[in-house]
Amino acid sequence: MNKLKPEPGTSIGRQSYLQKQFNINVIDAELNRLSKQYDLNKSDLENLANGLISKYNSVITASTQDGEVKDARVDLGGTTHDSLNERLTTDLETLANTLASNYADVKADYNSKSSDIQGAFPAYYDDDMDAVTQLSTGTNAVNIACITDNHWQMAVQGQHSLRHYSYIARASRLAKLDAIVANGDNVNGYYNRDEVFTENRQALQTIFNLASVDTPVLINRGNHDSGRGQDSAGGTGLDANNSLTDAEMKQLYRTADCAYGEVRDGDSLYWFKDLDDKKVRIIGLDSFDLPETLDSNGNYKYDTLNTSAYRQDQLNWLANTALKTNYQVVIFTHCPLPNTFQYILNGNAGTTQYNSDVLIKILQAFCSGTSYSIDDESREFSVTLSADFSSQGQGTLIGMISGHVHRDGEEIIYGGLHLWEQTCSLCNAGDPYSRADDTVTEDAWDIISIDTNAKTIHCHRFGAGKDRAFKYFAGLGSTDTVLTAGSVTN
Structure with missing residues (x-):
């Protein structure tokens, strides 16, 4: 049997997909070999294999694709969000609040006692x-x-x-x-x-x-x-x-x-x-x-x-x-x-x-x-x-x-x-x-x-x-x- 590659981590996007496909192919080939060599019911073996495949799918789903996309989920304050949309919404709200605060400061200065006349x-x-x-x-x-x-x-x-x-x-x-x-x-x-x-x-x-x-x-x-x-x-x-x-x-x-x-x-x-x-x-x-x-x-x-x-x-x-x-x-x-x-x-x-x-x-x-x-x-x-x-x-x-x-x-x-x-x-x-x-x-x-x-x-x-x-x-x-x-x- 070919050696399986190490289980992919949650931060390795494209590499995760490649490892998954490789391991699925290895498992499928091994199932065929075992069923022929030992006259086993392939459907039982497939049920066991599907559990392993589901585990890989869960790992891949938990990832976002590659590392730079995951990094893009980190907002201006350093918090990691579940989606890029959530992070962008948070940053826009932060930016709007900052602009409003700065406008208030500028307006207060504009309305202040200072006059250049x-x-x-x-x-x-x-x-x-x-x-x-x-x-x-x-x-x-x-x-x-x-x-x-x-x-x-x-x-x-x-x-x-x-x-x-x-x-x-x-x-x-x-x-x-x-x-x-x-x-x-x-x-x-x-x-x-x-x-x-x-x-x-x-x-x-x-x-x-x-x-x-x-x-x-x-x-x-x-x-x-x-x-x-x-x-x-x-x-x-x-x-x-x-x-x-x-x-x-x-x-x-x-x-x-x-x-x-x-x-x-x-x-x-x-x-x-x-x-x-x-x-x-x-x-x-x-x-x-x-x-x-x-x-x-x-x-x-x-x-x-x-x-x-x-x-x-x-x-x-x-x-x-x-x-x-x-x-x-x-x-x-x-x-x-x-x-x-x-x-x-x-x-x-x-x-x-x-x-x-x-x-x-x-x-x-x-x-x-x-x-x-x-x-x-x-x-x-x-x-x-x-x-x-x-x-x-x-x-x-x-x-x-x-x-x-x-x-x-x-x-x-x-x-x-x-x-x-x-x-x-x-x-x-x-x-x-x-x-x-x-x-x-x-x-x-x-x-x-x-x-x-x-x-x-x-x-x-x-x-x-x-x-x-x-x-x-x-x-x-x-x-x-x-x-x-x-x-x-x-």
């Missing part, structure tokens, strides 16, 4: 940041952070203002915000055009890049942002070569991209953004919608520093696109309406706002669910439009929020419309809060929390000032609270 987040703002980021959530809760009149400038005025953008961006990483609105005068607009462009880019890149990736950042233009009308270095502020063009403002604000899903009139500086899950539309208006008309000396005819306007295209878009909705509407614009919040008051006789009367009538028609039309070529900026809101019924204007005058204005009802004013982010020693750099009063901005069911508003104040709470209504308000001076210019 004009130094670390100051400890004296810890309580304010904690307070303003404790917000209600859900389909009835809308949270919009609004910063206005920051007036960032690299020298003289607003030298600490750039870091204020990093603070409001940080709030978006600590709480779920539906949007951030920078409501104009984002820079001071003084000195030469290159500096004004650079300061705009610094301000906007700070807020764009540091805000949470899922928070829309929407920008409105103020009267200082282009530099037009400022007494800038090197000559008159109306010099077209020494201030930014509308095209440059659009480039800075990324209006052609509509990067946050907002809707514009082409690449306009006015926009709206829908919060479909909340059934709220946020509208941003350009209250310095002036033509770039030049005089014979190459100077701008219209001074945006002291002249506000809403022209045909914007008004028609507002009436026949932006307000064609059954959503509740909240409007942000830099410049307040005449007769409100000290605008065209206090001796500002040279301040003008064109076509705000048309804006008011459009909003009144939306709120009341009626129609409005105008065809007037006699105005400085002619307006021809028709708007019909009768099929929509009464609209809901949550409010119209403005800046510009560097004061908190309590809510007023003006022509049946709900308005309020927000103070400046700029550390302005002239406002009622006695502001001072490197203190809690240096900065000031709000997170505006709206309960669309209860129709309530809570303005959570970060920095100087205090929280404010308002109620709003569907349709037009019944009692006006109107200041007594000022006028509308046609």
Whole structure:
């Protein structure tokens, strides 16, 4: 009889199979020999042999094939598993847990007090940041952070203002915000055009890049942002070569991209953004919608520093696109309406706002669910439009929020419309809060929390000032609270 090879071990895969086949052949040949030599019943011998074969099968089944495949069943932690699938599942779970832990560490660092914008987040703002980021959530809760009149400038005025953008961006990483609105005068607009462009880019890149990736950042233009009308270095502020063009403002604000899903009139500086899950539309208006008309000396005819306007295209878009909705509407614009919040008051006789009367009538028609039309070529900026809101019924204007005058204005009802004013982010020693750099009063901005069911508003104040709470209504308000001076210019 040929000699059987040694019994295979459980870790020798292919060799095990070869040994098994060899030994089976040896056994079969030996069975034939024995049955012939001793006249034995081969079936009895086969039963004995099958027991031996079963033993070999058990050994082979316990193996996985060759040694390297068995080694592949060992996970990252050194544990041997019964199958490769089990080991891979364990390693994937380990990897997922590691990534989640690392992400939490990175997020914690991202949300930490560290800031690369004009130094670390100051400890004296810890309580304010904690307070303003404790917000209600859900389909009835809308949270919009609004910063206005920051007036960032690299020298003289607003030298600490750039870091204020990093603070409001940080709030978006600590709480779920539906949007951030920078409501104009984002820079001071003084000195030469290159500096004004650079300061705009610094301000906007700070807020764009540091805000949470899922928070829309929407920008409105103020009267200082282009530099037009400022007494800038090197000559008159109306010099077209020494201030930014509308095209440059659009480039800075990324209006052609509509990067946050907002809707514009082409690449306009006015926009709206829908919060479909909340059934709220946020509208941003350009209250310095002036033509770039030049005089014979190459100077701008219209001074945006002291002249506000809403022209045909914007008004028609507002009436026949932006307000064609059954959503509740909240409007942000830099410049307040005449007769409100000290605008065209206090001796500002040279301040003008064109076509705000048309804006008011459009909003009144939306709120009341009626129609409005105008065809007037006699105005400085002619307006021809028709708007019909009768099929929509009464609209809901949550409010119209403005800046510009560097004061908190309590809510007023003006022509049946709900308005309020927000103070400046700029550390302005002239406002009622006695502001001072490197203190809690240096900065000031709000997170505006709206309960669309209860129709309530809570303005959570970060920095100087205090929280404010308002109620709003569907349709037009019944009692006006109107200041007594000022006028509308046609």
